[in-house]
Amino acid sequence: METLSFLTGNFNQILSLAWVHTLLVSVAVGLAILTGVPIGIAITQSQRAADAVLYIASVIITIPSIALFGLMIPVLSMIGQGIGYMPAIIAVLLYSQLPIIRNTYTAINNVDPALREAARGVGMTAMQRLKMVEIPLAIPVIMAGVRTAVVMNIGVMAIAAYIGAGGLGTLIQRGISQSDPRQLIIGAVSVSLLAIVADFSLLWLQKRLTPKGLAAAV
């Protein structure tokens, strides 16, 4: 009851926290796509590079977020950004690399060799093959990686409230420090809700982006 009245009383604030949360994750994952997809494509050219890159990305993902923030504070302090949204975005960017790079790498590698050969055979350059054949075919799997990254990092971003990043984590943090179960519950539930909504929206987007001919095949 009290939780509900807190919710109605502070609805606008909660919405704006959710908005900031979404924005931070979007910017971070967006940047991760810009780095991860090209890296994923590049490492299809060399098995050794692929092994190394995927290993590093898996190691990064095992570092607890709190520890990662701790590591970044002294480094980013040198440019006056030790706390706030900057370390949060960088952490999410790093965590997103593994699902995005790995899925891109796998998807491009799994393009039917016959199609790759057909693409070479009709006289496409390497860039044209990527743009016209390989990336379109890889889209569903790459998007699945993006979804994993987003859902996972909505949780990470909640913890980043401790270093002052803002977002829905702020409610959880306040709930704990003020021993206020209302804020704690609302914070936790809204983070979960946001993750679910994001997952479904991205699934919809994934279907939209998947080339039509592929949808007919599966």
Added chain:
Amino acid sequence: MITLDKLTKIFDTPNGSITAADHISMEVPTGEICVLLGPSGCGKTTTLKMVNRIIPATSGRVLIHGEDTSQMNTVDLRRNIGYVIQQIGLFPNMTIEDNISVVPKLLGWSAEKYKKRALELLDLVALDPAIFLKRYPSELSGGQQQRVGVIRALAADPKVMLMDEPFGAIDPINREVIQDEFLKMQKELQKTILFVSHDIDEAVKMGDKIAIFREGKLEQYAAPDDLLAHPANDFIAGFVGNDRTLKRLQLVTAGEVMQQNPSMVTLDQPLDEALQLMESRDLEAVTVVNREQKPIGMVRREIAQVHRGSCRDHHDGLPTVIYQDDDLRSVVSRLYRVDASWLPVVDGEGYLQGVITQRGITHHVGATYRTQA
């Protein structure tokens, strides 16, 4: 013209090196189909792919119209060679129209021109553009996909085509249909084609020349009739089959073997005139034609010997007639089926052009052996 000059490919594998193509030298004249034939793994595909440099040659050269392909830009080279891969390889993310237009687009044709071309090509292989242009490959049957694979290769009207078992994925009945369609197209298009097959019947049907491969080596390069009549060694004889002489029959049409200026009588002629004709020409029977010179029956010598009257009253029906363009295999089959030693041959309109006899066929098939001996 495509010239292969000591073309060689050695694959280095963890289990040692494999010589997939060993000093292959041959020439495919402009406008002809050359079938690369041989058992699986003998190097046909490898040889084919060295022509458009999908596989780089270890040594040797490929010349197209006299020009060394190793000096050309691979992208330009491939855009100017139609390529039908063994696995069809239509791009599943593109519509049929986009698949067909891929090379024209890469070559920078205007949208108007490549759209028109896609329509034209679909018509050529009897696929209704209204239905198929906007479909995706996954919505087509194997045979339809294969047709699209072929017209994609034809789209930019290349002079040279490489076709790797292009009709492999189709059931035997539809395969015959596509083969016939393709041969009809080729009559007009006059492409210079390297065509891979492992099927001797397909090779005999499609090839102006056949190149037989065995373990990376070119064993014999000859016209189908030559190859069937004179296989160069036991391996080839075994590969082309014990019925190779019968296969040769497919290569000849009735029109080439029939006796022209056939004897004939009309319905109104008296029987003794027919008898005289048969006696003077030593025939056992003679064709009866109607006023339009279309065969409608025959008069037998033993009948004419014992009866009087007109041919109208004493002729028998014809069991069947042969068309000029029928191949000898089907002619022989029908001769046996109706137990006849000869049959009249007509042209497309049904006018009598000649007669074909079992003896004439035997003579024709045997000619090449006699000249050799």
